[in-house]
Amino acid sequence: QSALTQPRSVSGSPGQSVTISCTGTSSDVGSYDYVSWYQQHAGKAPKLMIYDVFKRPSGVPDRFSGSKSGNTASLTISGVQAEDEADYYCGSYAGSWVFGGGTKLTVL
Amino acid sequence: QVQLQESGPGLVKPSETLSLTCTVSGGSISSSYWSWIRQAPGRGLEWIGYIYYSGSTNYNPSLKSRVTISVDTSRNQFSLNLRSVTAADTAMYYCARGGFCGGGDCRRPFDYWGQGALVTVSS
Numbered sequence: 001q002s003a004l005t006q007p008r009s010v011s012g013s014p015g016q017s018v019t020i021s022c023t024g025t026s027s028d029v030g031s032y033d034y035v036s037w038y039q040q041h042a043g044k045a046p047k048l049m050i051y052d053v054f055k056r057p058s059g060v061p062d063r064f065s066g067s068k069s070g071n072t073a074s075l076t077i078s079g080v081q082a083e084d085e086a087d088y089y090c091g092s093y094a095g096s097w098v099f100g101g102g103t104k105l106t107v108l
Numbered sequence: 109q110v111q112l113q114e115s116g117p118g119l120v121k122p123s124e125t126l127s128l129t130c131t132v133s134g135g136s137i138s139s140s141y142w143s144w145i146r147q148a149p150g151r152g153l154e155w156i157g158y159i160y161y162s163g164s165t166n167y168n169p170s171l172k173s174r175v176t177i178s179v180d181t182s183r184n185q186f187s188l189n190l191r192s193v194t195a196a197d198t199a200m201y202y203c204a205r206g207g208f209c210g211g212g213d214c215r216r217p218f219d220y221w222g223q224g225a226l227v228t229v230s231s
Contacts, residue, residue: 033212034209034214034217036214036218038218045202045223045224046153046221048216048217048219051214051216051217057219089152089153091217093214093217095166096155096168097143097168097207098155099153099155100152101151101152
């Protein structure tokens with residue numbers, strides 16, 4: 001399995017909406033609704049934000065949402081806040097896990 | 109609240125075996141699947157494999173020939189052995205809960221993580 005493709009960086013001003021894409025193939029993202037998203041602040045362990053494409057664990061703000069179309073999954077942050085500045089990784093399970101290379105979100 | 113803590117040597121020589129242990133507290137290891145995930149400096153995440161308390165395992169195909177994950181339910185621990193290491197195996201190694209998906213549900217994959225253990229491969 002190859003790594004999933006994410007943009008290296010995205011940015012937005014506080015209050016704006018930001019979307020991070022995650023492109024896989026018909027063998028992983030396109031075939032299974034097993035896509036999850038992780039937030040990682042510098043020097044910290046990743047944190048689960050979204051799983052099964054759109055499900056949000058308790059405690060994750062509802063400004064975080066997930067979706068999928070074809071071979072591409074997306075994470076949208078509606079009303080981005082300063083504390084959202086971090087690296088974000090998508091992951092997909094198709095018998096084994098594969099992750100994206102990560103996207104650095106900068107809040108301007 | 110489930111907590112995970114990695115332990116093991118921070119320096120391993122090339123060609124030797126990297127060994128790490130993850131101790132689970134605040135919950136039974138018999139209730140979930142458990143994974144190892146690593147992150148090379150400045151790089152993305154790489155899943156190594158998972159184990160169930162029964163001993164059933166699933167490994168990343170790219171590492172399968174060098175990896176063994178085992179579980180000790182009496183100590184609420186699971187362990188990673190990675191053989192024949194090279195500098196490319198230098199990374200932060202995390203243990204995490206979960207990783208199995210089936211029946212339309214991934215059961216909150218990797219919802220709890222350890223703080224990570226930095227392992228450097230160098231002579």
